[in-house]
Amino acid sequence: MGEAIVITSGKGGVGKTTTTANLGTALALQNKKVCLIDTDIGLRNLDVVMGLENRIIYDIVDVVKGRCKTKQALITDKRFDCLHLLPAAQTSDKSEVTPEGIKAIVDELKQDYDYIVIDCPAGIEQGYKNAVAGADKAIVVTTPEKSSVRDADRIIGLLEQEEIESPKLVINRIRNHMIKSGEMLDVDEIVSVLSIDLIGIVIDDDAVIKGANSGEPVAMKPNSKASIAYRNIARRILGEAVPLQKLDEDDGVLAKVKRFFGMRT
Amino acid sequence: MMTNIQKIMIKGTRDGLTLHLDDQCSFPSILKELEHKLSINGVAEEDQPMIRVTIQLGNRYLTEEQKEQLIAVIRDKQQLVVDHIESNVITRQEALEWKENTAITPIVKTVRSGQVIKVRGDLLVIGDVNPGGQVVASGNVFVMGKLRGVAHAGNDGDTQAVVAASYMQPTQLRIGEHVSRSPDAGAEGVYMECAYVEVSQENILIDRLQEIVKKRPDLASFERRMSNG
Incomplete structure (x- = not known):
């Protein structure tokens, strides 16, 4: 029985889809059976980022409406046999599916996969509710911008009402030189406001955009900083199932945050 | 003669009058006696200053309507004005x-x-x-x-x-x-x-x-x- 993780942010354009694609890839690199689900119906992107657009025959709306079996709609990744994608529909509307419909699919997939990674659409309406319905865990993605942190805070508030474990935080698109010069919110400040556990930080990296455009998730190329960051997040996710050494990496970041508080208060 | 026990006790204090109302008898009988008492005792000259009256209800609960009635009776006497009404009891809701x-x-x-x-x-x-x-x-x-x-x-x-x-x-x-x-x-x-x-x-x-x-x-x-x- 696997677990379902929803990747959400509230705000659009902070990197939910990129995070989903790269986490899925990084988990597959660890030989886990992973299924990615795109719930952004009407504005599907995950298939493009994964470079699988040309393989789509059925989509999630077809599955919900019973026009095909779940297995028929799943696309196998071109790099890993253990990585699959359930694409969103492009021609339908978010109202075509219900939270119950998505939950049924996620529950079915959980039987066969170790991890189900759900890409959530922006916003807090129907699409968000659909995406969150089947999830066991949540990862909130934010960037070091005020508006994005504000929306992340809103989403965390909504997630707390769901039957989901306390969400984990990914801070995306960090520009070190801007943080150093004080022009960007720093990591400690964001964690202090959102007061949830940090599971990873990702440096703003040109390779991420390059990878998304070429349909090759950056997590495949170990020479970029962002790639290492995504692989580390995947390890921390696995670390929760198998604690000991792997949690230490996570502790390092958290301890740093705690020390920061200790100094200031 | 109604009863031996006085239903209303009037006390003069520095701040005015205090009316202690008996809390065992019925409300209409209080009103009746009050009217009676004030009409004998309350004869005074017009140019006297207003006298403030405090009403002590004891363990009696009065509705807003009953309070209005009580105030109206006292107000009839030109020199008397009700300052406030005190009661030992309040409703559950209050x-x-x-x-x-x-x-x-x-x-x-x-x-x-x-x-x-x-x-x-x-x-x-x-x-x-x-x-x-x-x-x-x-x-x-x-x-x-x-x-x-x-x-x-x-x-x-x-x-x-x-x-x-x-x-x-x-x-x-x-x-x-x-x-x-x-x-x-x-x-x-x-x-x-x-x-x-x-x-x-x-x-x-x-x-x-x-x-x-x-x-x-x-x-x-x-x-x-x-x-x-």
Whole structure:
């Protein structure tokens, strides 16, 4: 029985889809059976980022409406046999599916996969509710911008009402030189406001955009900083199932945050 | 002669008259006797000053309607004016409202963007209030964590209410009808501060938490919280 993780942010354009694609890839690199689900119906992107657009025959709306079996709609990744994608529909509307419909699919997939990674659409309406319905865990993605942190805070508030474990935080698109010069919110400040556990930080990296455009998730190329960051997040996710050494990496970041508080208060 | 026991006892004090009404007999009989008594005793010259009357009901409960009747009877006598009516008893509903208005409600969570916490009485937030979050109380607002959102104390109009926080960096503070907002330039927050309304200046001031003892010495007293109810 696997677990379902929803990747959400509230705000659009902070990197939910990129995070989903790269986490899925990084988990597959660890030989886990992973299924990615795109719930952004009407504005599907995950298939493009994964470079699988040309393989789509059925989509999630077809599955919900019973026009095909779940297995028929799943696309196998071109790099890993253990990585699959359930694409969103492009021609339908978010109202075509219900939270119950998505939950049924996620529950079915959980039987066969170790991890189900759900890409959530922006916003807090129907699409968000659909995406969150089947999830066991949540990862909130934010960037070091005020508006994005504000929306992340809103989403965390909504997630707390769901039957989901306390969400984990990914801070995306960090520009070190801007943080150093004080022009960007720093990591400690964001964690202090959102007061949830940090599971990873990702440096703003040109390779991420390059990878998304070429349909090759950056997590495949170990020479970029962002790639290492995504692989580390995947390890921390696995670390929760198998604690000991792997949690230490996570502790390092958290301890740093705690020390920061200790100094200031 | 109605009964041997006097249903109404009139006492003169420095502040005026106190009417002690018997709490065992029926209300109509009280009214009747009151009318009777006041018509014998209340003959006085027109130019005398008004006499303030306090009515002690003892263990009798009067509805608003009955109180009006009582006041009307006394008002008929030109020199008498009812100052207030005291009773030892209140209704269950009033008692519950009292309790609500004087209680401190603890909230153990981070109040996040888009969330509104609204209580009667005092509010104690054990956690942060994040930007976009809002806490509202008819009494005081105390935030044990960081106040970065909007806090509204005394939302029924009580300007004696205060907002206190361990870390004060609110987007907006409201006390009663007064509103103050954070400066436009990114101001740093301050630790252990308390906001209150300075009556002479008609606006919200923020001072060290220790100073509030001088400004609101009766902050925690039961009387203040009761009178707010």
